[in-house]
Amino acid sequence: MGQPDIHLYTAATMNGYKPVIFLEEAEIPYDLTPIDFARKEQKAPDYLRLNPNGRIPTIVDRSNDDFAIFESGAILWYLAEKYGQFLPEDPNARSETLQWLMFQMAGIGPMMGQAMYFQRIAAPNGEENPSAINRYVNESRRLLEVLDARLDGRDWLAGDEYTIADMATYPWARAYIWAKVSVDGLDNLNAWFARLDARPAIQKALTIPAARPGFWGDEDDSAFMKENAARFASDVSKN
Ligand SMILES: N[C@@H](CCC(=O)N[C@@H](CS)C(=O)NCC(=O)O)C(=O)O
Secondary structure, X not given: OOOOOEEEEEOOOHHHHHHHHHHHHHOOOEEEEEOOHHHOHHHOHHHHOOOXXXXXXXXXXXXXXXXXXXXXXXXHHHHHHHHOOOOOOOHHHHHHHHHHHHHHHHHHHHHHHHHHHHHHHHHHHOOOOHHHHHHHHHHHHHHHHHHHHHOOOOOOOOOOOOOHHHHHHHHHHHOOOOOOOOOOOOHXXXXXXXXXXXXXXXXXXXXXXXXOHHHHOOOXXXXXXXXXXXXXXXXXXXX
16 A cells, blocks of 8 residues: 555644544545654744644645645645535535634634633743733633534534534634633533534544643643643743
8 A cells, every 4th residue: 555645744732633633534544743842843944844834733645746735724625625525515505614614713723722822831931911811711702602602503513514614613612621711601512512522533533643631621630731831931931
């Protein structure tokens, strides 16, 4: 057997899990290079040629002249088109999928990312910023309420099927414990979490390239929190 078409560069983070979820759900063969942030592998010149933003994830499609794709939303979109899965054909359902994908990329991800940063990295490293914490936690909660309202009477975010919008949104929204954002009273959202938690492909994907149970609140996170904050200590001191 030759090499698989798709080569994935990723790490065990919310954005990093997204392409893994697609590839596992669609049962597409792929191989993987784990990127080690502690060694700054995401900033290495060879990697920056693939991903000018110096972040993960990235895929390279060997069957398409080693075409490289960065930005996790664009990666999911590319894979969905290449394999004809998880992106509806119907124009309106397709547009809805892309609307909710953009909502995740531009809203849920950045806001919950900042909520995490100020509480899980800046504060333990001696930078307390209550007004930033309030702003990002409140905005994250508001966005999760938008998801909850959208999921009223529906199983999935777009059209009537499971799509790349669900795949993109799940790792971020599901990490509400790690972001210290409450989902109390958001019954539709919690039911959607339960539907996705139960999928074998998701369970597998969340262990690749490594499991991070602290993100989902499945373990005492104090050791994980300390280790995570220490990895970013030098970035904080540069601010
Ligand atoms: N908008 C980008 C964000 C990617 C991103 O922020 N990745 C983080 C991990 S979730 C990363 O690579 N962090 C390492 C760094 O900032 O150096 C995407 O969705 O792909």
